[in-house]
Amino acid sequence: MKKIIKIAALSLFGLTLPVAHADENAIRQAFSTSMPEVKIDSVKPSEIKGLYEVAIGANIFYVSDDGKYLLQGHLIDVAKRTDLTEEKLGNTRKQALEKLGQDKMIVFKPKIAKYKIYVFTDIDCGYCRKLHSEIDQYMAQGIQIQYLFFPRAGKGSDSYNKAVSVWCSEDRNAALTEAKKGGTPAAKTCDNPVDEHMQLGAEFEARGTPMIVTEKGTIYPGYMPAKQLAEALESEANPK
Structure with missing residues (x-):
């Protein structure tokens, strides 16, 4: 997990994941190539157009639709003042504890x-x-x-x-x-x-x-x- 966070941080400074297409298979392939020890639980579009939500264990990351960038952080609905990521993290924590x-x-x-x-x-x-x-x-x-x-x-x-x-x-x-x-x-x-x-x-x-x-x-x-x-x-x- 430390390796994931490190890569996420580096991505913010311009380093990119080698993803050719913005779809689930391409994103999974990119992680398989760059971080083969990491098991992705799910990949799906986020609330923001062009951004994919990637669940790994009890963590959620975001990947751009061109596959170049991985972001770590919380997605906030400003109008509703709601932490969308936290709501989903609750479910991943629940599943991890049950497992x-x-x-x-x-x-x-x-x-x-x-x-x-x-x-x-x-x-x-x-x-x-x-x-x-x-x-x-x-x-x-x-x-x-x-x-x-x-x-x-x-x-x-x-x-x-x-x-x-x-x-x-x-x-x-x-x-x-x-x-x-x-x-x-x-x-x-x-x-x-x-x-x-x-x-x-x-x-x-x-x-x-x-x-x-x-x-x-x-x-x-x-x-x-x-x-x-x-x-x-x-x-x-x-x-x-």
């Missing part, structure tokens, strides 16, 4: 789940710990929390190793809760999804933790109290 699967997350379930959220968390992050210390309040609001790990210090860091150890624990929920309280989980290794979590967080452009993602793919960066989050989720589920 990962709940079995690769640590889930805290209320008795009756009214809402489900995904939380990218760092065991050693202060506000992540604050959120988890109030887990009973989120459960009381009917919010199911599905945790993914995003150790900000990166792979191999102390936080990363704690995440792996928690995942490999016999009782992941209990191990996570203990680690959030400042305990050090017993060092363990096993097959784990931590790297997948981190890759997904990077694709979602996580800037910090906790990062909350709703069922519709909306991102709320940072900590939100249970009641405030429940109100936001209700508004999303039943827009006026």
Whole structure:
């Protein structure tokens, strides 16, 4: 993904993709030639004439109809004051999380789940710990929390190793809760999804933790109290 962003940036300075014709096959061929490791999920015309929308994982890019330029950014409907790209990114995030699967997350379930959220968390992050210390309040609001790990210090860091150890624990929920309280989980290794979590967080452009993602793919960066989050989720589920 870093390579895609780098190429997008270079394109703005005049470097071009070798696309001969403005159609889906030509665009796919151009990516296949320039970035064979990248898998395109879809190519379709955007709201702007002459600009194609290219979905790659949880990201959306734009390619000119002559195939020469690739743009990275958000498309805004000025009159409606609507971020068209963000609306579509919500759907790609939702699909990416569903593809990962709940079995690769640590889930805290209320008795009756009214809402489900995904939380990218760092065991050693202060506000992540604050959120988890109030887990009973989120459960009381009917919010199911599905945790993914995003150790900000990166792979191999102390936080990363704690995440792996928690995942490999016999009782992941209990191990996570203990680690959030400042305990050090017993060092363990096993097959784990931590790297997948981190890759997904990077694709979602996580800037910090906790990062909350709703069922519709909306991102709320940072900590939100249970009641405030429940109100936001209700508004999303039943827009006026």
